[in-house]
Amino acid sequence: MRSMGKLDIAGVVAKVAAGTAVDEASAALGARYRRDHLPAGVTPTAFHQMDPAVLDDPYPSYRELLRGGPVHYNPRRHLWILSHHQHVREAAKSDRVLSSAEGVARSRFSLPMMLTRDRPEHTRMRQLAIPAFTRRALESWQPVIDELAAELVGELAAARGGDAVKQLAVPLPIRVIAHILGIPPEDYARFRLWSDKAVQATDIELRPAALKKSGNVLAGLLRLHSYFHERMAAGRLLESGTVLGRLVDAAEGGDIDPDELFWFAILLLLAGHETTTNLIGGLVHSLAVNPDQYELLRERPDLIxxxxxxxxxxxxxxxGFYRTALQDYEVESATIPRGGRVLLLFAAANRDPRQFTDPDSFVVERNPTSHVSFGYGVHMCLGAQLARMEGQAVLRELVGRAGRIEITGKPVWKPNSTLRGLDELPVRLGVSGPGQRP
Ligand code: HEM
Structure with missing residues (x-):
């Protein structure tokens, strides 16, 4: 095993700066577009993910976009927006034209990981990573997930409630990732502190006001890098059975670039931590505000x-995630021009009434297998099954232990336009008596 190189923070900073410059140039180009006429089939919009009203509740804006034509364009942001289910899915599949290489968050800024690589580099990286997520690997993690869910839901139920985000939705996924990476329990606290900082990379908008966030991302990455560096040099984190160990075992000749391993671990943190937290927090919230659905789930746990x-x-x-058009990209009668930055609004697509009946209702029997929450095409989520296992383990414990879930204070949503989820969810869990237990 070769040793890890120095983390090229200067390179990362240079990319952040370059991303800012390109974004500014884009906005100027947008101003020119505004003066000229818009291409046929394109509807102008003021929609912007970071507007306070949208951050607060994006769904009214999504409904408006869904009522409109196939492509929207925000001239001030020079941004092309896709919201219809069919078009979002097609766009996610059109990776040869709609590139991820300039990053998938708002600003054109990417880290060296498969999420922000196009073919053929993406294919090489994904092939390398697949051995870490085989069925056998997933099965080997099931007991730990079950144990964690039992412990965390058990504690919440024993106290008759608490903050379902801070006490359950946050600790479960981070402890699962730490476990699969082989981080020892005594390091969990600092590992979580650094990853909380690094994960802010998903919502950076490169303006002076966002400098603090960029500083946090870089600080988190640096600390994680030296932690991984020391541990890997001491032969840790690469044991058989850990995610990185599986990659090393499967790599031809057993040799794999340690920097690549580091960035893969960071990708798991960025992609699999807060997303799953938001899934679990959202599950508890939806079941609390739809008590009939919770009741149904308790009667029929096969619906979990x-x-x-x-x-x-x-x-x-x-x-939603972003792409850059490498060529003109056609959507029905509209054309998004080469170089355009395109937002694929997964959340709007998942509420498209053309695809889902009564889309704004939460219906546990629906089993909506065509949702695009894990993306679609070559970048489709590698950890989808793991996230499902975590959500299902939590629900099994909840329906077994709580007769009902009541919200006892104001739920607080995070001001994050990309990763939507709860920061606080105070709940009371009603006891599930022996007669009530499903
Ligand atoms: C509810 C939880 C999750 C959601 C909603 C989610 C969503 C997504 C989405 C939408 C993509 C596609 C990105 C794109 O098209 O640009 C993606 C990719 C990815 N996800 Fe997840 N994810 C979740 C959990 C996880 C977990 C638990 C892991 C692993 C620990 C993970 C690892 C990845 C990786 C490695 C990719 C990159 C795949 C590629 O570029 O080929 N995700 N995820």
Whole structure:
């Protein structure tokens, strides 16, 4: 095993700066577009994910976009927006034209990981990563997930409630990721602190006001890098059975670039931590505000997998990701020009009435397998099954232990336009008596 190189923070900073410059140039181009006429089939819009009203509740805006034509364009942001289910799915599949290489968050900024690579580099990286997520690997993690869900839901139920986000939705996924990476329990606290900082990379908008966030991302990455560096040099984190160990075992000749391993671990943190937190927090919220659906789930626990799919659709933990058009890209009668930055609004697509009947209702029997919460095409989520396992384990414990879920204070949503989820959810859990237990 070669040793890890120095983390090229200067390179990351340079990319952040370059991303800012390109974004500014884009906005100027947008101003020119505004003066000229818009291409046929394109509807102008003022929709912007970071507007306070949209951050507060994006669904009225999504409904408006869904009522409109196939392509919307925000001239001020120079941004092309797709919201209809069919078009979002097609766009996610059109990775040869709609590139991820300039990053998938708002700003054109990417880290060296498969999420932000196009073919053929993406294919090489994904092939390398697949051995970490085989059925055998997933099965080997099931007991730990079950144990964690029992412990955390058990504590919440024993106290008759608490904050379902802070006490359940946050600790469960981070402890699962720490476990599969082989991080020892005594390091969980600092590992979580650094990953909380690094994960802010998903919602950076490169303006001076966002500098603090960029600073946090870089600080988190640096600390994680030296932690991984030291541990891997000491032969840790690469044991058989850990995610990185599986990659090393499966790599031809057993040799794999340690920097690549580091960035893969970071990708798991960025992609699999807050997303799953938002899924679990959202599940508890949806079941609390729809007591009839919770009752049904308690009567029919066989609906648990379907309820998790429904929450994925209904809450859409990643609301939307961005692409850059490498060539003109056609959507029905509209053309998005080459170089355009395109937002694929997964969350709007998941509420498209052309695809889902009564889309704004949470229905645990729906089993909406065509939702796009895990994306579609070559970048489709590698950890989808793991996230489902976590959501299902939590629900099994909840229906077994709580007769009802009541919200006892104001739920607080995070001000994050990409990763939508709850920051606080105070709940009371009603006891489930022996007669009530399903
Ligand atoms: C509810 C939880 C999750 C949601 C909603 C989610 C959503 C997504 C989405 C939408 C993508 C596609 C990105 C794109 O098209 O640009 C993606 C990719 C990815 N996800 Fe997840 N994810 C979740 C959990 C996880 C977990 C638990 C892991 C692993 C620990 C994970 C690992 C990945 C990876 C590695 C990719 C990149 C795949 C590629 O680029 O080929 N995700 N995820």
């Amino acid at each position: 997998p379907s309820a998790v799919e429904e929450q994925l659709r209904f809450g859409t933990p990643i609301q």
